[in-house]
Amino acid sequence: MQLLDGKALSTKIETIVLSGVKEFKKISGSVPGLAVVLVGHDPASAAYVSMKKKACDRVGFYSVTHEMPEDISQEAIENTITMMNNNPNIDGILIQLPLPPQIDTTKILELVDPSKDVDGFHPYNVGRLTTGLDGFVPCTPLGVMELLAEYNIDIKGKNCVVVGASNIVGKPMAALLLNADATVEICHIFTDDLKKHTLNADILLVGVGVINLIKEDMVKQDAIIIDIGINRADNGKLVGDVDFENVSKKCSYITPVPGGVGPMTIAMLLSNTLKAANANALRRV
Structure with a gap:
């Protein structure tokens, strides 16, 4: 099992953004x-x-x-x-x-x-994402894609199961995976027999805000687990939607909580804002 370290990657991305800001300042x-x-x-x-x-x-x-x-x-x-x-x-x-x-x-x-919509929530940007065009993508799912790429995890043709169908995470996550040629399934609160679907996942992505929703018997051997959930347990500790202690024994890669997807969300916000600044500067020329 290998941890997908979002904290380390977010630091790397911040360094790239910092360099981009210096260049932007020099030009504009x-x-x-x-x-x-x-x-x-x-x-x-x-x-x-x-x-x-x-x-x-x-x-x-x-x-x-x-x-x-x-x-x-x-x-x-x-x-x-x-x-x-x-x-x-x-x-x-x-x-x-x-x-x-x-x-x-x-x-x-x-x-x-829409040109300032760095969270990617405007229908214009949602439409561009759905049709595979360039635009602003919601930061959390975009961060997940960057994390998968950093660890050279091939998505093409993989069975990807997204648990959660929110406009902020689940739907854009599914669109990004589909655009990357994955086979995508979305599960949600009305899905019958969640385990039947999650067991089929090569890559399981979960973001619903339910502590320990995903148990060890719900994932197949060597699956890749992306825990997008963040919850505060009764003891005050931050935990995800996956039973990390037990599921981590069975999977090939897994994101920790905290330190996995969370830092990537903020890193992508910075990246999106720099992208917006460069585009807006060009429009003003």
Whole structure:
């Protein structure tokens, strides 16, 4: 069994981004800018935004966080996004999800300029991903693909089972795998007999937020396990959706939690923002 070390790869990617920022600054005289909208006081969201801010600082991005109260109005968020869309110093816009129930999340995501949609959630970018065209891809599944590539794991023709069908992870993950010529199956909360499907996976990718959902008897020998879940156990420890202790004895590769997919998500956000900055600079020439 070999660990897929996302922490080490994310450091490598940050070094590449840092070099790209220096080059960008030399040519344009400015630095890439990332703006984040954070609504409410959810501890997990706040911690994640803080990690993003620190990563931006490490690579030399300009970053700003728009912190808004839980009872914010739809109009107020829309006005902020419009302001960021029109701000030439902002290359990437990130809406930290989830948003409170009074907010129409779909409308908010659709309002973000697709050229600044570094999270890849705008329908324009979703469509480009689905049809295999270049655009912005959601950071977590993009990070998974980078991790597989780093370890020279061949995806072509492999049976890949994605557990979880969210717009943020499951669906884009399946699209990326399909674009890479894998045979893809998506399982979700209504899937009958999950074990029957997971046992067929050469590569099993799980992101549903259920501790120890995937047990040792649900994976075949030498399968590759990508644990995208992140949960806090009763003892306060961060754990994934896979029973790591037992499944790791049976698989060929596995991502740890923490230290696997998580760091890759932030690394891909940095990479996407630099990509947006370069494209936006070209448009302004």
